[in-house]
Amino acid sequence: MTIGFIGMGLMGVPMVMRLLDAGYPVRVWNRTPDKIAAVAAAGAQRAASVAELTQQCDVVMVCVTNTEAVHDIVFGPEGIATVGHEGQVLVDFSSIEPQSTRRMASELLTRCGMSWVDAPVSGGVIGAEQGTLAIMTGGDLSVIDRLRPVFAALSQRVTHMGPTGAGQVSKVCNQMLVSCNVLVMAEVLALAERAGVDALALPQALRGGFADSTPLQLTGPKMAARDFEDIKWRVNTLLKDMNMANGLAQSLGSAIPMAGLGVELLRQHAGRGFGEQDPATLIHLYMEMLSGEGER
Numbered sequence: 001m002t003i004g005f006i007g008m009g010l011m012g013v014p015m016v017m018r019l020l021d022a023g024y025p026v027r028v029w030n031r032t033p034d035k036i037a038a039v040a041a042a043g044a045q046r047a048a049s050v051a052e053l054t055q056q057c058d059v060v061m062v063c064v065t066n067t068e069a070v071h072d073i074v075f076g077p078e079g080i081a082t083v084g085h086e087g088q089v090l091v092d093f094s095s096i097e098p099q100s101t102r103r104m105a106s107e108l109l110t111r112c113g114m115s116w117v118d119a120p121v122s123g124g125v126i127g128a129e130q131g132t133l134a135i136m137t138g139g140d141l142s143v144i145d146r147l148r149p150v151f152a153a154l155s156q157r158v159t160h161m162g163p164t165g166a167g168q169v170s171k172v173c174n175q176m177l178v179s180c181n182v183l184v185m186a187e188v189l190a191l192a193e194r195a196g197v198d199a200l201a202l203p204q205a206l207r208g209g210f211a212d213s214t215p216l217q218l219t220g221p222k223m224a225a226r227d228f229e230d231i232k233w234r235v236n237t238l239l240k241d242m243n244m245a246n247g248l249a250q251s252l253g254s255a256i257p258m259a260g261l262g263v264e265l266l267r268q269h270a271g272r273g274f275g276e277q278d279p280a281t282l283i284h285l286y287m288e289m290l291s292g293e294g295e296r
Contacts, residue, residue, distance in 0.1 A: 001150065004057035006050060006073055007064040008035040014128035015063065015154055016044055022153035029053045051078040059150065063093040066240060067100045074104060086113030089143055095120045095175065097244055098168040105164045115143050116164060120171035125232045132156040138167035172248055175241035176259045181215050182279050183262050189223050190286035199224040222280035236275040239266040
């Protein structure tokens, strides 16, 4: 099985490395060509265009920033839809709008007969590097079952959530939990620090208890130590996903007050120049709030 991979971002590069280590031939394309250097040095083959990559691969994997980027790659000039054919599969690891996923999957099938599997992931850069991602899939179960040997190189668990779009809905739910978690984490660490507690010791103190979480152990120490240099995920990514959560909830008439507040806090933080920074920087937001209250 020959794999094409589009998107050499924080997640894409380590995922391609895992596929190469598993012995799969991988062809790659990225809008910014210099980001391909690391995977090319490891054995990935460069494709001159999305169309060329699609013509040479059985499975085309996409991991890009947002819904618009996926649409351009699939339906733009020299996009996947221009050369795809029946029997090929598009696997979208991106986190994008569920309704748009359903529309694009239907259009791709109509245009060229190519199947679509939405397969957003959770586990961050570390999960991508270690091959321990959680993959939430939507689409034809028989197609997903054929892909399980490939997914095994990337993940600890693949769950079929339902028809096309169900994987993206599941990722929205995942991001609601993650975003609210990291916001409360920043709030807690700022409060502990203000109260004279060793905030750096707090994640270890809570390890294994009901308050523990993977984000707490990975991001909590970075918040407490003000260690923001090694960016593993971005504030703008959380903001984008929480905006999708709001849109989905509105379309369904479902109330999400906690997530709604989370969107406003993330937007406020991003507006202060932290959009491309690690969410560990959210502690600044709360320290400023606490300082302001103290001054009043």
